[in-house]
Amino acid sequence: MRSIASSHFRDEPTIYALSTAPGKAAIAIIRISGSACINIYQRLCPRGSPLKPRHAVIRTLHHPSQKAEVLDPQALILFFPAPKTVTGEDVLELHVHGGKAIVMSVLSAVASAATDGEGKPDPRIIRYAEPGEFTRRAFYNNRLDLTQVEALGDTLSAETEQQRRLAVRGTSAALSQQYESWRQQLLYARGELEALIDFSEDQHFDESPAQLIGSVRDQVRSLQSRVKVVISNASRGELLRNGIDLALVGAPNAGKSSLLNCIVGREAAIVSQEEGTTRDVIEVGLDIGGFYCKIGDLAGLRAKNTASGGSISSIEREGMRRAKERARVADVVIAIIPVEQAIDYAGFGRLHVEINDEVASTLRLCDVEKQSVIYVLNKIDLIGFHEDTISMQRLLKHKISDKQLPRPSLPILAVSCIEDQQGSHATKGVHEFLIRLTDLFQDMTAASGGDSAAWESSIGATERQRLLLEQCANELQNFLDQLDRDATGHDVGEDSVDIVLAAESLRNAADCLAKITGIGQVANVEEVLGVVFEK
Numbered sequence: 001m002r003s004i005a006s007s008h009f010r011d012e013p014t015i016y017a018l019s020t021a022p023g024k025a026a027i028a029i030i031r032i033s034g035s036a037c038i039n040i041y042q043r044l045c046p047r048g049s050p051l052k053p054r055h056a057v058i059r060t061l062h063h064p065s066q067k068a069e070v071l072d073p074q075a076l077i078l079f080f081p082a083p084k085t086v087t088g089e090d091v092l093e094l095h096v097h098g099g100k101a102i103v104m105s106v107l108s109a110v111a112s113a114a115t116d117g118e119g120k121p122d123p124r125i126i127r128y129a130e131p132g133e134f135t136r137r138a139f140y141n142n143r144l145d146l147t148q149v150e151a152l153g154d155t156l157s158a159e160t161e162q163q164r165r166l167a168v169r170g171t172s173a174a175l176s177q178q179y180e181s182w183r184q185q186l187l188y189a190r191g192e193l194e195a196l197i198d199f200s201e202d203q204h205f206d207e208s209p210a211q212l213i214g215s216v217r218d219q220v221r222s223l224q225s226r227v228k229v230v231i232s233n234a235s236r237g238e239l240l241r242n243g244i245d246l247a248l249v250g251a252p253n254a255g256k257s258s259l260l261n262c263i264v265g266r267e268a269a270i271v272s273q274e275e276g277t278t279r280d281v282i283e284v285g286l287d288i289g290g291f292y293c294k295i296g297d298l299a300g301l302r303a304k305n306t307a308s309g310g311s312i313s314s315i316e317r318e319g320m321r322r323a324k325e326r327a328r329v330a331d332v333v334i335a336i337i338p339v340e341q342a343i344d345y346a347g348f349g350r351l352h353v354e355i356n357d358e359v360a361s362t363l364r365l366c367d368v369e370k371q372s373v374i375y376v377l378n379k380i381d382l383i384g385f386h387e388d389t390i391s392m393q394r395l396l397k398h399k400i401s402d403k404q405l406p407r408p409s410l411p412i413l414a415v416s417c418i419e420d421q422q423g424s425h426a427t428k429g430v431h432e433f434l435i436r437l438t439d440l441f442q443d444m445t446a447a448s449g450g451d452s453a454a455w456e457s458s459i460g461a462t463e464r465q466r467l468l469l470e471q472c473a474n475e476l477q478n479f480l481d482q483l484d485r486d487a488t489g490h491d492v493g494e495d496s497v498d499i500v501l502a503a504e505s506l507r508n509a510a511d512c513l514a515k516i517t518g519i520g521q522v523a524n525v526e527e528v529l530g531v532v533f534e535k
Contacts, residue, residue: 014040015129015137016110018103025098030106033134036114036126037079037092043113044071044094051079061096061106064113071105072096087134088141139518146518147176150462154241161290162445166240170460176517178230178458182223183519186510189216193503213499217483220506224476229448231469234461236445239331241462243285243292244441247327249363250336251356252300255378258417259336260284260297262430281326289438291445296330298323301358324362332372332409332440335363337396338379351382353396355403363405372409372440375400376433381416389414410436468512475509 014034020027032040041051043064051057059077063069076095085091096106107128114125135152138144144152151170158164192212248256264284282297299319302312312320327333337353366373377396383389393412400408413436415429447459461469482502 013124014114014126015133016107016126017129017134018107019093020098022103024100028096028098028103030094030096030103030110031134032092032094032110032126033085033087033089033129033137034126035090037090040110040113040126041077041079041092044109045077051077053079053081061094061109063105063109071109072102075106083141086143087137088143089137145173145176146516147179147461147465148173150464151460154460154462160287160292162240162441163292165290166237166460169457170462172457175457175461176519179513179517180519182227183510183513185219185223186506186513189219190503190506190510192216193499193506196499213483217480220476220479224473224480227469227473227476230458230461231466231473233447233458234463234466234469236447237459237461238463238466239441240291240445240459243294244332244444245330246293246295246332246334247323247330248295248297248334248336249323249327249359250300250338250378251359252302254300254336254338255417256297256300256336257282259376259378259415259430260295262415262417263288263295263434281322288434289441291438291441293441296326298326301356301362303356303358320358324365327362328365330371331444332374332437333363333366334374334376335359336376336378339377339382339392340379341382351388351392353377353392353399355399355405360403360405366406368406371406372444373406374410374437374440375408375412377412377414379416379418380414380429381418410440465516468516472509472512475505475512479505479509 012034014032014036016030016032019029019031038051041048044061045059046062046067048057048059056076056078058074060073061071061075063071074097078093078095080086080091080093082089082091094106094110096102111126111128114122135144135149139146139149148171151167154163154167154170158167193216196212248260250256260282264286281299284295284297286293286295299316299322301320301323335355337355337359339351339353342350342352363373375396377389377393380389380392383392393414396412397408413433415433417430445459447456479502482498482505
């Protein structure tokens with residue numbers, strides 16, 4: 001498929017585009033790709049000597065039809081001959097001064113450098129590139145596969161350190177080579193099965209049909225387990241790519257908004273002693289330890305009536321509903337439990353911690369298989385001694401157990417937003433909380449399956465790849481189901497298996513892998529190309 005497309009592009013017009021961001025800058029780069037590169041250079045630099053491949057030269061750019069008009073007196077020019085270029089075609093780069101007027105004049109001149117017989121610009125020879133067209137040509141000319149194209153998109157959109165690392169992992173060929181190796185294994189396994197259909201009557205095999213089918217079954221089971229590992233790693237990678245969702249859960253005045261403001265470093269949420277100040281979910285996106293996070297400060301969860309007898313308004317009730325829904329879908333739920341002062345029966349003040357029923361019921365809804373739950377003891381500024389803080393943490397741990405709440409994903413952390421805002425005890429408060437949070441993020445996004453480059457790269461698998469891998473795993477399961485229909489536990493012979501149908505499942509699984517990389521004769525791979533390249 002790609003070799004045919006490669007020959008097709010030799011007849012396509014040369015394309016050009018501004019490769020740097022628009023706007024005023026010191027330098028702007030205009031990239032040109034196609035067979036007309038040398039002709040364009042000669043038109044823009046009529047007095048320039050021939051270009052030496054991969055050597056930078058300084059030239060004066062002239063307007064093609066008005067030789068006396070200088071567009072840029074000092075432009076740096078680079079020429080890269082095919083096929084070892086970014087697109088697989090001849091590539092010409094013009095590094096010009098980044099002023100808007102100069103950039104526009106050079107772009108206009110490039111368009112008019114290739115003309116028809118009447119001296120008019122000919123779009124059949126050169127035209128402005130469509131979105132993603134340079135990358136599309138790189139794919140068709142075997143300079144990139146689809147997994148590397150998607151990684152390129154991640155590279156351009158990376159905003160945090162972990163997103164950058166994720167994108168770099170995907171640019172290697174290790175993952176695509178693994179996909180292709182799996183596809184070849186499936187083609188080989190399918191060939192063995194189909195040999196039973198075509199030659200079983202007139203050919204002698206070293207193995208009996210039952211042994212051959214059993215061997216293929218073992219290969220497919222092993223492959224399916226490896227596919228599932230990549231699916232799991234891809235889900236972890238999506239946390240890096242799309243951001244980790246955090247939800248701050250707690251009772252009114254537990255200190256959720258204060259903790260959010262400490263983390264963000266600004267007044268992102270209103271802080272007040274009045275209950276129910278936060279009525280809706282306040283979303284804040286930020287970089288925590290190189291991980292992109294989306295923190296949701298949720299409405300306080302309380303019972304129908306407060307201690308003072310105030311009822312819950314319909315607006316606050318809606319805020320609580322949204323808070324519970326947001327907590328249910330968060331990747332990490334952070335339960336903020338404050339230290340509180342109370343008066344005992346003798347009239348003496350004492351400190352205690354409490355988890356109200358609304359907060360407890362919300363935490364019980366968490367899916368411990370998919371969500372992490374962290375408990376934070378807040379307002380430790382009310383505690384006089386470090387030993388008392390440890391005692392409160394133990395008390396909170398007992399209450400978590402007594403109320404049968406999800407087990408903490410981290411040791412219970414103690415913070416005081418007041419202290420951290422004043423700069424004291426920062427290493428034991430919010431700062432330590434952020435360090436522990438970063439450690440949790442690293443565990444959540446670590447690749448499994450081994451230390452090989454392919455397993456590390458599988459973290460960079462995109463959602464498109466994950467969905468196709470899930471289809472592949474389903475087709476492999478369909479194949480295994482065909483072979484395991486004999487419930488007696490005996491070996492399945494060729495007479496009890498629909499080999500044609502089983503082989504079709506292997507073909508479908510191989511096609512799913514081909515769609516991921518764009519390698520192989522898969523007619524409908526074109527369906528995904530436009531979306532992938534435009535990104």
